[in-house]
Amino acid sequence: MRIASGKSYDQVIPWGSHPLTDPLWSSEGVRVIHDGADAPRGGKIARIAHEPLVHEHLRVCxxxxxxxxxxxxxNCTRTRLYFELTGAGHRLRTFPGHITLHRLLDNGxxxxxxxxxxxxxxxxLLANATTRAYGSIIDARVRFxxxxxxxxxxxxxxxxxxxxRLALRLARRRARMLEQRQPLPHRPDA
Incomplete structure (x- = not known):
């Protein structure tokens, strides 16, 4: 049985599943493997970002x-932003509309x-020119x-x-203005 890792080895924190403890659930009849901790979330998405089946069927909600x-x-917003980093965000068919940050800022x-x-x-996001402005809003919220x-x-x-609450209101206002000026997904041909 494979348990999909939510974190990479350098990000591991005590949380539901862990690469050191998951194998301890193994028995004589079942081998438990903590799988995928070799890459962070963005790395995992980069591996699948250009697969047509993913574009048509990805479900994360x-x-x-x-x-x-x-x-x-x-979960949807975070996944969509990681796809934007790969340049494949515009190919996803299972996500409606543009990316909005307000719920991510409220609940993330x-x-x-x-x-x-x-x-x-x-x-x-800050390391990518297309998504840098979105990254700065999230970065400001993390730092706050x-x-x-x-x-x-x-x-x-x-x-x-x-x-x-005041800082969150200001972040949401900044996010709405950005989403109007620079909506994502970004289409490279646009």
């Missing part, structure tokens, strides 16, 4: 269970694991949260206070 992804939840920063995911995404809660102790972050 946990909020909508009919034929397509919702296109705007944290609720615990330490999500902030770590957003840090890696922001770094990747890390300044406000440098050692959150447990996994969940504290409930947002007035200052957090």
């Amino acid at each position: 946990w909020e909508q269970f009919d034929q397509e992804n919702c296109g705007s939840c944290v 920063f609720r615990d330490v694991n999500e902030v770590l995911n957003m840090r890696h995404l922001a770094d990747a 949260i890390n300044r406000r809660h440098p050692n959150p102790g447990g996994t969940p972050l504290p409930a947002p206070d007035r200052r957090d």
Whole structure:
């Protein structure tokens, strides 16, 4: 049995599945393998980004269970942004409309694991000219949260206070303006 890794070896944190503990679930009849920790999320997406079957059938949404992804939840937005980094974002057929950051900004920063995911995404987006502006918005939100809660102790972050809510409103306004000026997915021929 293979358990798909959610993190690469250099990003591993205590979380549901771990490359050192997953094999301990093995028995005489079943071998458990922690698979895919050799690459981060962006690397895994880069491996499949130009496959036509992926463009037609990729499902990542946990909020909508009919034929397509919702296109705007944290998982959908993060996946779409990683596809943009590969230049294949415009080929995805299972995501409606343009990428919107507001739900990612609202819901993508609720615990330490999500902030770590957003840090890696922001770094990747900042390194790409097409997605740099999107990366700067996510990066600013990550830096704000890390300044406000440098050692959150447990996994969940504290409930947002007035200052957090104000910063989030400003980030959302900045994101809406960017989405109007520079919508993604970016079509290379446009």
